[in-house]
Amino acid sequence: MCRWLAYSGRPVSMDTLLFKPGNSLIRQSLSAQRSMVPTNGDGFGLGWYADLPMPGLFRDTMPAWNDANLRSLSEQIRSPMFFAHVRASTGTATTRLNCHPFRYENWLFMHNGKIGGYGLIRRDLEHLIAREFYPFREGSTDSELFFYLMLGHGLEDDAPGAFARTTKAVLDVMAEHKVSEPFRMTAACSDGKRIIALRFSSDGKSPTLFWGQGCDVWVEEGEVHFNRGQGCVLVLSEPLDEVGGSWSEIRESEILMARGGDVQVRPFDPHGGRAAPSAPDEATRYLGA
Amino acid sequence: MCRWLAYSGRPVSMDTLLFKPGNSLIRQSLSAQRSMVPTNGDGFGLGWYADLPMPGLFRDTMPAWNDANLRSLSEQIRSPMFFAHVRASTGTATTRLNCHPFRYENWLFMHNGKIGGYGLIRRDLEHLIAREFYPFREGSTDSELFFYLMLGHGLEDDAPGAFARTTKAVLDVMAEHKVSEPFRMTAACSDGKRIIALRFSSDGKSPTLFWGQGCDVWVEEGEVHFNRGQGCVLVLSEPLDEVGGSWSEIRESEILMARGGDVQVRPFDPHGGRAAPSAPDEATRYLGA
């Protein structure tokens, strides 16, 4: 199990959100509050958008709490859209290639959770990676695999649909092999303009997922504050402070789509006929303020 | 604060003591029981004696719980005398050079604790390192510094005396600078034949230290067992299992000396006239069984 955070909004120094909150992601790397495992010390990663379409990527196998490079980078770099992740391995090796986020051209992807029976079905799943994306597979995690499956399922054209089709494809292979372990995930992806984030599990026991928004975000004495309004969005594994007033929970089987100030949270059903349609519909639970 | 373990006895695979016990050192790296900080993920080290007078040294900055090299080495190497250490930094950087044990010729040294006011008095203390040992100083920890001070205070001729004289020298510099933080330590050194281990603090709040012995040691279902007798000695920051029947506590201001089957635990007084004499005396609390 891992912890992650995605930000979109006016450019902020990444350390504002990574280091300064009382329950910051870096703090969570040493001692997460709402995680099945408290220590997320098996590497970390940072993906951020700047002037280029392709985001920057900085990943290392050191624990995040003690990496001077991470501290310096996050102090120096201001970004309007970034992903950060601290890893607790679920079995695969601690190596930069297994650290999140993963990148393909202008896309970033990160993940928390596990595909049940992964050891058993990995071969079948990897063979489902489309030929054009196969050469980019570098590590051995189920997370990176899910990303390349999504790319083959049309991520670049329809991200929510790619989440649904990929989830369904994985569940189908699990069923075919009679895997009894559950599929559980939270995940986020971005093309540099939008964040799409999912909370889903096959057994209703997904890892937690939260979000918050405002026209502005700042941190004071460890507490995260949003000015009322819209434009800034945070999606994250667990609240960054003890106060918690700033955060809403994303429920099981919901998908969040944020673009600029517009945020929508809708039901997600990988088996549905019109899984996560692109157009708003009545099921949309929240509206960008 | 760190966790450590020293072994002397018949050759054993190092993983027997490092990985197999229920509360093994590697387990402690992720989640120590009796430590002020539960996570000791800022590097680890292994020093072991084999056929050469100089011990082998293997140190890395990865957390011990997830390093495949450490696992493989400790499975393969059988040693009659080894030191293992997992580090939680008290301020200095995470780098191999700051990982314990430290080595000088045939000597190993490892440490848990802190010299109070270290930032303030480091310059004066480093200048006390004898000229001949100065070039070997590689890192910036108070631990390595203490080792090179001990070498200059006659470690090679009289280890308990070197502990006393070095502790006194450090306390004197602390007093001179009116340092109010305490001096607290447990430490162990070896020349390949003996283990000398100390528990001492200036405020009576030393980190814990334990030892156990027998003619043999083995691990079954996570519990550590000694056959009655002598020849094998373990000195360690905290018991390796929950049972605890195998372990005796070393008290505040005591020093343990083990050579083969002979183990002595005596009072330690850095200010005493005859600090930790080499010859047994009435104050000796335990006798090698």
Added chain:
Amino acid sequence: MCRWLAYSGRPVSMDTLLFKPGNSLIRQSLSAQRSMVPTNGDGFGLGWYADLPMPGLFRDTMPAWNDANLRSLSEQIRSPMFFAHVRASTGTATTRLNCHPFRYENWLFMHNGKIGGYGLIRRDLEHLIAREFYPFREGSTDSELFFYLMLGHGLEDDAPGAFARTTKAVLDVMAEHKVSEPFRMTAACSDGKRIIALRFSSDGKSPTLFWGQGCDVWVEEGEVHFNRGQGCVLVLSEPLDEVGGSWSEIRESEILMARGGDVQVRPFDPHGGRAAPSAPDEATRYLGA
């Protein structure tokens, strides 16, 4: 392109062969003589057999010339059979998982060379890995892939045959995809008792491969000497000294099999009806002794 060395014989300190020769493998990591690239600084690995059937494995991404752990381990460990490798990446990432040797149970494998068109055909080749070996694939190199293909082609029962069948399978996939780049390799594997080493290419331009033997090996002033006799065998990418009198070249399309003092070098033809038979035949070029 990489450099490697395999040793079988009476137990020697690994540093005797890794550090002491004038053109030692560690020297080759910084400045190889007969390689297409002089620097092999993209990681290294050591696999050695000791008391257990499974060999020890020590791999890291530091350049070999400057790794204190490697130096210490190779000084301390005496082994009757070990593999050492310094890596120059041909495109895949620098990570421990891509460092040689690779290990499966009691087997080691290491490699120098490249499968032509690897990016294009990797997906097809990986899908040829037998289901039982697939979960062990950790990295992304053609080298590790070749190893797991060999395991599926009966490596454990017939190593030379597995080399032939795997090479043929790879050449077939290359032909199917009309790959014009060549297949070139030297490789070695061991089960702890035998070394089997191959030099082969599709275009007659394999990397170099040498071997030497005697009843004993030692190093004096950078020169490697064998006492006349048998029992010790070295197989290696390039001679370890400038003198060169100790070394014989393995020719294109030859396979070497060494077990104890018995060494045979035979033609290798992946397309042949009886590729590399297990029983000696007239084609055998060298005889042990």
Added chain:
Amino acid sequence: MCRWLAYSGRPVSMDTLLFKPGNSLIRQSLSAQRSMVPTNGDGFGLGWYADLPMPGLFRDTMPAWNDANLRSLSEQIRSPMFFAHVRASTGTATTRLNCHPFRYENWLFMHNGKIGGYGLIRRDLEHLIAREFYPFREGSTDSELFFYLMLGHGLEDDAPGAFARTTKAVLDVMAEHKVSEPFRMTAACSDGKRIIALRFSSDGKSPTLFWGQGCDVWVEEGEVHFNRGQGCVLVLSEPLDEVGGSWSEIRESEILMARGGDVQVRPFDPHGGRAAPSAPDEATRYLGA
């Protein structure tokens, strides 16, 4: 011996100068042209100024030629002032703490060369570090030591003078200990506004040092071009291309001072009465165009 580069001018993507030139610094890490050692693979570092007074710092022990983090950072970050360094150790350990540049508040420092007899005189030199700067010493190199000596010799008020006084202090200690090895260096420091760079040796055999300037810099097919004018300055161990028309050599015992478009190169004499005065004088060889 190492290789380094300092840039000041309009903001450029760091990869423009680090990766794109034919003889780029990253290329030099694998195969330097004018260095005593061709391989500078013992770590690297990047220091850059952005919005804060304190520069960013990114250092790692991987060879620069193969570090994906370095590549990504240097692509993403545009900076008006940065230092880059690839290291070839002259004896001290490969660790991030020994990688250049070194940082103190708003200052950066990097170095190529060696203090003769360093092992012998290190203790005396370290004791010359001013008390206030001593706690910041983290590694064991002569380079970092020189930097902290400079800080104690008034670097923040008078950089050229601090170079002179520190060099003299080091030469004095060398003389006192009758060190026969030479003192040789090129070094650069910056406060975020100016670059001050020195080429000096006690035996007239300093490492090479070059500089170039224009109102603009760009790279085309591996060649570095400056538009005529001023505003951009590059100071570097060796030219970045084979053409070389863009580069002037800094001679032995010369110091360069660049601030915005103003560049001055003057004689440097650590023993002189008015070593490297702050005001321009007749000895100034070049004038900012």
